[in-house]
Amino acid sequence: MIYLDHAATSWPKPPEVLAAMTDFLVHSGGSPGRSAHRLSLQAARPLYAARESIAAFLHAPHPLRVLFAANATQALNLALYGLLRPGDRVVTTAMEHNAVMRPLRDLERQGVQVVVVPCAPDGSLDPEDMRRAAVPGTRLLVANHASNVTGTLLPIAELGAIAREVDALFLVDSAQTAGLMPLDMDGMAIDLLAFTGHKALLGPPGTGGLVLGTRLDPAQLRPLIRGGTGSRSEQEEQPEDLPDKFESGTPNGAGIAGLMAGVQTVQHRGLETIRAHEIRLTTLLIEGLQAIPGVRLYGPRDPRARTSTVSFTVDTLRVSEVAWRLDEAYGVLCRVGLHCAPAAHRTLGTFPEGTVRFAAGFTTTEEEIASAIRAVREIAR
Ligand SMILES: Cc1ncc(COP(=O)(O)O)c(C=O)c1O
Numbered sequence: 322m323i324y325l326d327h328a329a330t331s332w333p334k335p336p337e338v339l340a341a342m343t344d345f346l347v348h349s350g351g352s353p354g355r356s357a358h359r360l361s362l363q364a365a366r367p368l369y370a371a372r373e374s375i376a377a378f379l380h381a382p383h384p385l386r387v388l389f390a391a392n393a394t395q396a397l398n399l400a401l402y403g404l405l406r407p408g409d410r411v412v413t414t415a416m417e418h419n420a421v422m423r424p425l426r427d428l429e430r431q432g433v434q435v436v437v438v439p440c441a442p443d444g445s446l447d448p449e450d451m452r453r454a455a456v457p458g459t460r461l462l463v464a465n466h467a468s469n470v471t472g473t474l475l476p477i478a479e480l481g482a483i484a485r486e487v488d489a490l491f492l493v494d495s496a497q498t499a500g501l502m503p504l505d506m507d508g509m510a511i512d513l514l515a516f517t518g519h520k521a522l523l524g525p526p527g528t529g530g531l532v533l534g535t536r537l538d539p540a541q542l543r544p545l546i547r548g549g550t551g552s553r554s555e556q557e558e559q560p561e562d563l564p565d566k567f568e569s570g571t572p573n574g575a576g577i578a579g580l581m582a583g584v585q586t587v588q589h590r591g592l593e594t595i596r597a598h599e600i601r602l603t604t605l606l607i608e609g610l611q612a613i614p615g616v617r618l619y620g621p622r623d624p625r626a627r628t629s630t631v632s633f634t635v636d637t638l639r640v641s642e643v644a645w646r647l648d649e650a651y652g653v654l655c656r657v658g659l660h661c662a663p664a665a666h667r668t669l670g671t672f673p674e675g676t677v678r679f680a681a682g683f684t685t686t687e688e689e690i691a692s693a694i695r696a697v698r699e700i701a702r
Pocket of ligand 1: 328329391392393394395418420465467468469494496497517518529
């Protein structure tokens with residue numbers, strides 16, 4: 322089996338992640354922040370340690386500004402529904418995932434003005450187009466760091482600077498890059514950073530979060546849900562303290578312990594090593610696939626302008642057929658269709674059929690890439 326679906330979720334998880342989750346369930350099984358007994362205290366420690374390591378990893382201002390969520394989708398919903406009010410103007414890109422687009426289209430019906438800046442057919446964005454759209458009075462800029470369809474990297478630091486010029490807030494969807502690319506909230510002028518735990522951060526499903534930068538006043542952000550936090554239990558109103566205001570209900574302790582082990586694994590491997598491996602695999606994939614007659618590639622050809630997520634189509638076959646044959650006959654597991662990002666496919670010209678998507682990870686080998694390319698060559702023939 323050749324697993325090329327790391328952009329959906331990374332697999333297999335490092336043994337350290339499994340060990341941390343088991344350890345949490347066996348030794349720290351209390352409810353964190355609720356009771357005062359030893360198992361409850363023991364359960365709270367890994368949660369705070371995870372906040373600390375994620376804050377350091379993402380250059381966040383403070384561990385208490387790391388708000389855990391079930392995934393990037395929940396984190397993005399918290400940011401968008403928490404901030405935007407009728408009459409606000411929000412500017413985003415034509416390469417966004419539905420985790421951004423669907424909340425925005427719903428908010429549009431409630432009176433939020435949504436402006437979508439077009440991207441080039443390879444998914445790239447000219448920052449000048451964003452500058453023209455981000456007129457004074459804009460409340461929020463939203464952009465992904467890398468597309469989940471083509472891997473195209475967006476110029477995040479430049480977009481952050483544009484947001485500052487008009488005093489707008491800047492929300493980044495790092496679902497495809499946290500754990501692959503350096504992220505520096507201060508250096509890139511990011512005010513809200515949504516991340517997911519189960520992709521390149523190597524954690525389990527059910528983990529992710531929203532990190533608040535220094536410019537974001539948490540009082541401006543409404544929580545998505547309200548409920549028990551284990552703090553200020555005398556109040557029937559939601560507390561304002563961080564992170565409790567945004568983390569009602571018993572947290573996913575085992576998942577967060579696993580996420581922290583995933584982040585440590587990434588740090589141990591080193592982002593430079595991970596990126597160099599990705600660039601090597603992307604180069605092989607691009608060279609191999611574009612040499613096959615009838616195969617059409619999408620996204621930038623320069624591996625430094627993208628992640629290792631590579632989308633393609635085969636002229637004479639439906640994408641679903643290609644993916645089915647890859648799985649059935651060659652054991653190559655990939656993703657096919659619209660990848661929850663119809664806007665991106667309209668940009669590429671691949672709507673509504675979509676593409677076949679290969680997404681390598683750190684554990685993917687050059688031999689596996691060569692086998693996958695061979696399989697596509699045979700199928701296309
Ligand atoms: C760009 C992008 N944003 C958001 C998401 C949603 O992430 P999650 O599944 O963690 O909610 C994904 C997942 O594929 C994604 O690729």
